Amino acid sequence: MEKKLALQMRGITKRFGSVVANNHVDLDVYQGEILAILGENGCGKTTLMNMLAGIYFPDEGEILINGKEVVISSPKDAFDYRIGMIHQHFKLVDLFTAAQNIILGMEEQGRYNLKEVNTRVSGIAAKYGFHLDPQKKVYEMSVSEKQTVEIIKVLYRGADTLILDEPTAVLTPQEIDRLFAVLKKMKEDGKSVIIITHKLNEVLEVSDRVAILRRGEHIATVNTCETNEAQLTEMMVGKKVELTIRRPDPVDPTPRLFVRNLNLYDEEHVQVLKNISFTANGGEILGIAGIAGSGQRELLESISGLQQLESGEIIFKNPKKDRPVTFFHKSMKKVQELGKEHAFHDGNGREISFEGMRRSEIRKLVESGKVLFREDETINLRDRTPLEIRQLGVHLSFVPEDRLGMGLVGSMDLTDNMMLRSYRKGTAGFLDRGKPKALAEQIIEELQIVTPGVSTPVRTLSGGNVQKVLVGREIAYAPKVLMAAYPVRGLDINSSYTIYDLLNQQKESGVAVIFVGEDLDVLLALCDRILVLNGGAVTGIVDARTATKEEIGLLMTRTESREGGEARE
Amino acid sequence: MSKERNREVREPLIHLTRRSSMKPLQAWGIRILAVLLGLLICGIAAFLLVDKLQKNPERIGEFYYTFIRGSFGTPRKAWKFFKDLAILLSIALALTPAFRMRFWNTGAEGQTLMGVLGAISVAFYWGGKIPEWLLLVLMFASSLLCGAVWGVIPALFKAKWNTNETLFTLMMNYVASYIVAYFLVIWVPSGSSNLGKLKYGKLPSFGHDYLVIILVTLLLTAALHIYLNYSKHGYEINVVGESVRTARYVGIGVGKVIVRTMILSGALCGLAGYMIAAGLDQTITTESVGGQGFTAIMVCWLAKFNPIGMILTSGLVTLLDHGAAQISQDFSVAADFPDVVVGIILFFIIGSEFFINYQLHFRGHGKEESVK
Numbered sequence: 001m002e003k004k005l006a007l008q009m010r011g012i013t014k015r016f017g018s019v020v021a022n023n024h025v026d027l028d029v030y031q032g033e034i035l036a037i038l039g040e041n042g043c044g045k046t047t048l049m050n051m052l053a054g055i056y057f058p059d060e061g062e063i064l065i066n067g068k069e070v071v072i073s074s075p076k077d078a079f080d081y082r083i084g085m086i087h088q089h090f091k092l093v094d095l096f097t098a099a100q101n102i103i104l105g106m107e108e109q110g111r112y113n114l115k116e117v118n119t120r121v122s123g124i125a126a127k128y129g130f131h132l133d134p135q136k137k138v139y140e141m142s143v144s145e146k147q148t149v150e151i152i153k154v155l156y157r158g159a160d161t162l163i164l165d166e167p168t169a170v171l172t173p174q175e176i177d178r179l180f181a182v183l184k185k186m187k188e189d190g191k192s193v194i195i196i197t198h199k200l201n202e203v204l205e206v207s208d209r210v211a212i213l214r215r216g217e218h219i220a221t222v223n224t225c226e227t228n229e230a231q232l233t234e235m236m237v238g239k240k241v242e243l244t245i246r247r248p249d250p251v252d253p254t255p256r257l258f259v260r261n262l263n264l265y266d267e268e269h270v271q272v273l274k275n276i277s278f279t280a281n282g283g284e285i286l287g288i289a290g291i292a293g294s295g296q297r298e299l300l301e302s303i304s305g306l307q308q309l310e311s312g313e314i315i316f317k318n319p320k321k322d323r324p325v326t327f328f329h330k331s332m333k334k335v336q337e338l339g340k341e342h343a344f345h346d347g348n349g350r351e352i353s354f355e356g357m358r359r360s361e362i363r364k365l366v367e368s369g370k371v372l373f374r375e376d377e378t379i380n381l382r383d384r385t386p387l388e389i390r391q392l393g394v395h396l397s398f399v400p401e402d403r404l405g406m407g408l409v410g411s412m413d414l415t416d417n418m419m420l421r422s423y424r425k426g427t428a429g430f431l432d433r434g435k436p437k438a439l440a441e442q443i444i445e446e447l448q449i450v451t452p453g454v455s456t457p458v459r460t461l462s463g464g465n466v467q468k469v470l471v472g473r474e475i476a477y478a479p480k481v482l483m484a485a486y487p488v489r490g491l492d493i494n495s496s497y498t499i500y501d502l503l504n505q506q507k508e509s510g511v512a513v514i515f516v517g518e519d520l521d522v523l524l525a526l527c528d529r530i531l532v533l534n535g536g537a538v539t540g541i542v543d544a545r546t547a548t549k550e551e552i553g554l555l556m557t558r559t560e561s562r563e564g565g566e567a568r569e
Numbered sequence: 570m571s572k573e574r575n576r577e578v579r580e581p582l583i584h585l586t587r588r589s590s591m592k593p594l595q596a597w598g599i600r601i602l603a604v605l606l607g608l609l610i611c612g613i614a615a616f617l618l619v620d621k622l623q624k625n626p627e628r629i630g631e632f633y634y635t636f637i638r639g640s641f642g643t644p645r646k647a648w649k650f651f652k653d654l655a656i657l658l659s660i661a662l663a664l665t666p667a668f669r670m671r672f673w674n675t676g677a678e679g680q681t682l683m684g685v686l687g688a689i690s691v692a693f694y695w696g697g698k699i700p701e702w703l704l705l706v707l708m709f710a711s712s713l714l715c716g717a718v719w720g721v722i723p724a725l726f727k728a729k730w731n732t733n734e735t736l737f738t739l740m741m742n743y744v745a746s747y748i749v750a751y752f753l754v755i756w757v758p759s760g761s762s763n764l765g766k767l768k769y770g771k772l773p774s775f776g777h778d779y780l781v782i783i784l785v786t787l788l789l790t791a792a793l794h795i796y797l798n799y800s801k802h803g804y805e806i807n808v809v810g811e812s813v814r815t816a817r818y819v820g821i822g823v824g825k826v827i828v829r830t831m832i833l834s835g836a837l838c839g840l841a842g843y844m845i846a847a848g849l850d851q852t853i854t855t856e857s858v859g860g861q862g863f864t865a866i867m868v869c870w871l872a873k874f875n876p877i878g879m880i881l882t883s884g885l886v887t888l889l890d891h892g893a894a895q896i897s898q899d900f901s902v903a904a905d906f907p908d909v910v911v912g913i914i915l916f917f918i919i920g921s922e923f924f925i926n927y928q929l930h931f932r933g934h935g936k937e938e939s940v941k
Contacts, residue, residue, distance in 0.1 A: 017588045017928075059930070306817055387820030398818070406814045412807065420819045423804055430800050 003030040005067070006192045007052070007083075007161055012061035014047055021047040024061070025218040027211055029161065034183055034193045036207035036224070038200070039236060040492040042463060044216040045196045046088075049163045053085035054078035084154030085163040090146045092138045098145075099134035102153045124155050128185045143291060144175040151182075161192045168202055170292050173520065173553035180206045198236075200229045201521070212236055237493050245500050245525040248508055253281035253528075254319055256512035257303070257481050262312035264298055264536075272298045274537040276312070280481065280512040282319070285503060287527030287544060288516040289552055295536035296516045297401060300483045304398045305386040316394050318377035318480070335366060344371050390421075397479035399471055401486045401516070403463075407470045410459035414440040414451065417458055418473055443472035447498065464495030471502055482506050485516040500526055520549045532556055585927045596925045600918065604885075607917030608633065611910050618909070621900045632896065639895030640888050650891055652779040652849070655786040656841060658883040660858075660865035661872075662786075662793050663837030666830045667720075668874050669797060671810040672727070676738030678862025679745035680719040680835045682855075684842020686749055687715030688770065689853040692846075693756060696769030704770050705847060712843035713836040719745060720835015721828060728824030742862070746855045753853070764852045772848045782848045789837070794876040806830055838862075871918065889914055 009027040013020070021044045029035055037045045050056045052063065054075040062069050065081050072078050078085070092101050099117045121134040125148075132148050141149070147167060154162055164183075168176045183193050183206060197203060203210050204224060211221040212235045219235050233241050257280040264273035273295050280286050288296055301307045303314055335354075344352040352371055354362050365371055379392055389396055400406040408417045418436035426432055440454040447468040451461055458466055467487060474482065484503065488496040503526070507513050517523045523530055527544040532555035540555040615622050615632055622628060640650040660677050667674040674680075688708040695704055723737040753762040772781050797803040809816045809826050816823050845857060868886055872878035893907025 304818075305820075385820055386818065387822075390820060400818060402814070405812055406818050409808055409811045409815055411811055416804070416807075419804070420808070420815070423801055429802065431804055 003033065005029075006031045006065070008064040008067075009048070009052070010062045010064065012048065012051060012058045012063070014044075014051065014056060014059055020216050022051075022058075023216045025213070025216075027218065028221070029192045029194060031160070031192055032187055032190045033208045034187050034195060034206055036203040036210045037194060037196045037213065038198065038203050038210050038232060039213035040198055041490045042492070043213045045198075045213055046165055048213070049085060049165065049194065049196060052078065052083055052161075053163060054083075055085075079157050079159070082158055082160040083163070084157060084159030084161070086147070086150045086154060086165065086167065088165045088169065090150055092146060092149060094139040095137065097135050097137050098132055098141075098149045098152075101138060101149055102134075102156050106157065121152060121156065124152050128155070128182050128189075130182060143170045143293075144172075144179075147171070147179075159191075161194065162186065163194045163196070165196045166198075167195060168197065168199065169518065172291060172556050173549045174557065176202070199519070200232055203232065204229065214238055233493070241493055241497075245497070245522065246504055247526060247528075248504060250281070250528050251283035251508055251510060253284045254510075255279050256282040256317055256319075258313070258315040258317065259303065260313040260315070262299070262302060262314070263310040264302055264307055264312075265310055266298070272536045273302065274535070276533075276536075276538055278531055278538065278541060280514055282480070282510045282512045283507060284528045285507050285513040285515050285526060287523040287530040288514065288533060289520060289523050289530050289556060290533035291556055292518065294533040294556075296485060296533060298536075299533070300398060300400070300485055300514070300516065303381065303481075303483065304396060305381060305384050305389050309382060312382065314381040316379045316381055316396070316481070318379075335362070338373065344373050346370055346372065395478055395480040397474035397477050397482045399467075399474050399482075399484040399487050401489065403466050403470050404459060407474075408458050408466065411457050413455045413457055414444070414469060415454050417469060418443075418476075421473065421477060439473075439476055443469065443476065447472050447502075463490045464492055464498075467491055467495065467499065471499060475502060475506060479506070479511055481512045481514070483514040483516075486518060487515070488522070489518070520552055524549065524552075534558060583929055583931055585929060588926060588928050591925055599921050599925055603917040603921035604914060607914035610917070611913050614909060614913060615896075615900075618906060619900050619902050621902075632900070635896050635899055636888070636892030639892035642895070646891070648777060648779050650887060651783050653891070654880075654883050654887045655779070655783045656845060656849075657861050657865055657868060657887060658879055659782075659786045659789055659841040659844065660838060660861055661868040661879050661883055662789055662876055663716075663834055663841060664865055664869045665793060665834075665874050665876060665879070666797065666803075666806055666837075667834040668869055669803075669810050670806045670827065670830050672724070672827060672831065672834075673735045674720070674723075674738050674831070674834055675735055675866060676719065676723065676741045676862070677838050677865050678858050678860065679738075679742035680716045680838035681842040681845070681858045681862050682742075682745045682749060683715040683719040684712040684839030685846045685850075685853050685857045686745075686752065686842075687711035687713075687839060688843045688846035689764075689767070689851075690752065692767050692770030692851070693764075696767055701769060705772065708770050708847055709840075709843055712839040712846065714839070716839020716842060717832045717836040720831045720838065724828045724831030728827045749853060749855045749857075753855075762854070764854070767851045770847055771851055772844075778848075782844045785844065789840075790876050790880060797876065802826075802829070867915070885918075886911075886915075 005028060007029040009025060012022050012025045012027075014022040025044075025048055027048070037049065039045045047056060051058050052072065054072045054077050057073055063072060064070065070077075070081055072081065072083070093104065096104065099114060099121050102121055103117050118134040121132070124130075125132045125134075130148050130152065132145065132152065136145070138146060138149065147170070151162070151164075167179060171179060180202075183195070186193055187208075195202075195207065204227075207224045209221055209223055210227065210232065212219040212232065214236060222231075229243065230240075233243060259279070260277050262273050262276040263271065266272045276295075276299060278286070288299070290296055298307060302309055344354075346352055352365075357365075379394055381389055381394065381396075384392070398407075404410040409420070415433055415437045418440045419431065419433070422436065423431060425435075437454055443449065444451060444454070449461070449465045449468050449472075451465060458469055461469070471484070471487060482503070484499075487499050487503070491499065500522075503513050503515060515523070515527060517526075524544050524547065529541055530544045530547060530552060531541045532539050532552055534556055539558050542551065542555070612629060612632065615629075616626070619632075622632065639646070641647050660681055663680070664674055664677050688711060691708045691711045692704060695707065699707075719741060720738075723732070723734050723741060726732040726737060727734045750762070753764060754760070757764055775781060797806065805816070805821050805826050808819070808821060809823055813823055816826070842858070846853065850857060864886060865883075868879055868883045871882040871885075889911045890907070893910040896902070896910065897904055897906050
């Protein structure tokens with residue numbers, strides 16, 4: 001098939017301060033093709049495309065459209081050249097309908113005729129196989145519908161080149177399939193579709209050609225049919241990478257955290273957690289899947305004491321421990337009752353029986369502290385603040401999704417960030433920076449964090465290194481429960497695998513790991529069980545070794561398709 | 570490589586990029602350059618506005634020399650310079666803990682004035698009735714208490730109902746000013762609101778009247794530097810200021826820290842008020858603080874909330890103030906001219922921060938071309 005060149009980028013360079021985001025990148029885009037831009041996070045994919053969309057202006061290089069050099073200095077210029085970009089974060093007015101959002105900002109001749117717009121929007125939707133009601137308001141829409149609005153907005157303006165920035169990140173497997181079908185239809189219609197992604201399977205499934213970027217440089221552009229995952233990864237990372245995630249068998253799984261009937265309302269009195277119950281086991285990784293905003297953040301924050309629960313219990317259970325029979329059980333009756341439930345022993349494996357002993361003898365023995373019994377320690381974390389939870393001796397670590405906004409303080413250096421959890425130690429009013437500094441040095445060494453030193457503000461580190469600092473600190477606390485929300489978001493492949501390894505190490509040492517993820521492939525490969533959240537409720541807990549992506553995808557959207565079925569079908 | 574670039578197409582004339590970071594030395598170079606540039610513009614403004622200069626252009630050198638002379642011309646002027654610096658610095662220091670916490674306390678004027686009122690009212694009622702040393706101690710306690718109360722009220726509202734602290738503290742200034750006016754009506758039966766110098770409650774002078782104030786302020790600078798950087802409280806203040814969510818996440822009681830820090834900030838303002846009352850004025854008017862509570866905000870910002878840096882910035886502001894006053898005297902210009910001079914120079918200093926954070930790229934220039 002004869003292909004016509006639609007757009008060319010020649011020697012494009014873009015710098016931010018001393019950082020070179022794009023270094024002399026060349027790129028050709030043909031009409032009627034799907035071009036994937038593949039690269040790790042931070043390799044300059046989005047920056048490159050933003051220069052086509054008029055968000056950034058290149059420092060060097062030129063852009064040619066249909067063979068003629070053009071200058072795109074604003075999004076309006078981009079539209080004039082029929083280039084439209086669908087950004088990762090949607091820019092829609094919630095109170096407007098789909099159609100109103102689509103025509104927003106257009107300066108069309110003639111009267112404002114919403115009816116006509118509705119018809120045209122429906123026409124475009126039908127042509128490419130979208131499902132969209134033009135009169136539906138944005139706040140009633142699912143993420144996938146909002147994305148549809150963004151795409152039609154671009155098509156309505158007559159774009160011939162569509163750029164989609166990580167369009168699948170927020171979609172379920174079923175929605176991804178639908179999106180890809182639409183993209184293929186656009187391609188048949190002669191449009192050029194550029195899709196920015198870091199997911200290999202999507203590249204192979206949908207694209208015709210792949211352009212690979214690495215550290216701002218264009219490595220190669222290859223035909224999708226002539227390549228494979230291993231080759232693409234190698235080009236993307238720069239070296240061979242083992243792509244399978246290790247999943248050791250659970251080590252003696254013991255219940256560690258019981259969550260029972262959690263209900264939580266947010267500030268606007270909307271119920272964000274609905275009757276959530278599950279048990280997290282030590283020695284196991286429990287995955288949490290769900291569309292973004294299904295209550296994942298609220299759930300983890302509730303467990304770590306950051307939310308005011310409406311109802312429910314969060315019980316932390318320490319496994320059996322020797323405890324002396326002491327003042328707690330001072331009354332003889334209570335001691336005897338305790339003896340019925342738990343056998344007493346002396347700590348050297350010998351059982352102690354009170355039979356035949358006089359009361360005073362028993363009392364003497366108890367008061368000597370030599371009578372021990374084994375008991376599971378259970379602590380209710382409900383209505384406890386994070387500080388109280390710590391003071392109770394519950395080793396609960398939490399890697400929040402907002403690393404610099406919640407887990408760390410961006411402007412502080414590594415040492416001061418290590419102190420966040422432990423600075424209260426000691427009675428003096430002054431800080432002891434010695435131990436945190438040693439810890440920082442140790443973590444830098446063990447996790448191979450790239451930093452000029454311990455006194456560098458963490459904000460200046462790369463995303464992967466920031467995450468290693470955070471995870472390192474949380475693991476240093478020797479957690480019994482480790483919760484991690486999207487711990488590999490924005491990380492490159494190597495850093496991601498380091499994080500998976502760390503989580504596995506924790507699991508093998510008996511920690512109950514709770515892993516909130518967005519990539520179902522990763523969840524299925526790493527976790528032992530997967531809990532699926534949907535609109536703040538648990539729609540299923542599946543065995544990750546046997547479950548399929550489709551099964552989880554259905555659980556992620558089940559109630560939604562029941563309620564909003566009409567608009568879809 | 571852009572030699573034969575198509576000139577018909579629109580290319581932005583200037584575009585900005587954020588600098589990743591700049592070496593401190595380079596940044597200070599830019600700041601000094603900004604001050605020099607500001608002084609140059611001041612000279613031009615002087616030519617346009619000052620008659621004496623228009624007639625005798627050769628006196629321009631004297632114009633700049635007068636700046637220095639205003640602060641250091643005589644030993645008396647030098648002492649006054651350091652005294653004014655100390656008062657301004659002590660108020661700026663008082664603001665620092667609050668500002669580090671991103672609590673925009675614009676109420677230093679009122680908090681300091683309440684400190685003055687606290688001291689003067691004790692001296693007014695008990696002066697001569699109790700030993701002088703006890704009077705001074707009571708005045709001190711009263712100043713700190715009044716300042717702290719004035720500071721903690723907006724903090725309590727902020728912690729409880731998340732009210733806007735900027736407006737709240739600003740409004741409290743007016744309340745403080747009217748409370749002083751009220752007491753002046755009660756204390757001065759003649760109705761002139763002129764209390765006159767009180768006989769009791771004066772800080773002893775060691776060598777020079779201003780020495781105590783200057784030494785106390787120096788000690789305060791060191792103490793605050795240590796408190797903010799090496800104490801657990803200071804650490805909590807920094808965390809809360811940087812991210813309230815991080816603070817909650819690690820279990821810091823945000824409301825508690827806000828209230829505690831504003832008690833400190835207010836009490837330190839009260840201390841500045843005590844120095845004004847017991848060390849200098851021994852009287853009170855509604856203008857006892859004279860706007861220094863607002864100037865201190867700028868001193869604090871210019872030094873990026875760094876107590877040691879504030880010695881420099883308060884020195885600069887005082888120098889400009891005295892120099893400009895001297896100019897208006899020596900060159901007999903309108904009393905507003907000094908404000909013009911101070912305004913121009915501060916404009917340049919604050920403007921220079923833009924060039925420290927951003928880089929300009931001009932159309933047609935290659936990659937290395939940029940302006941400072």
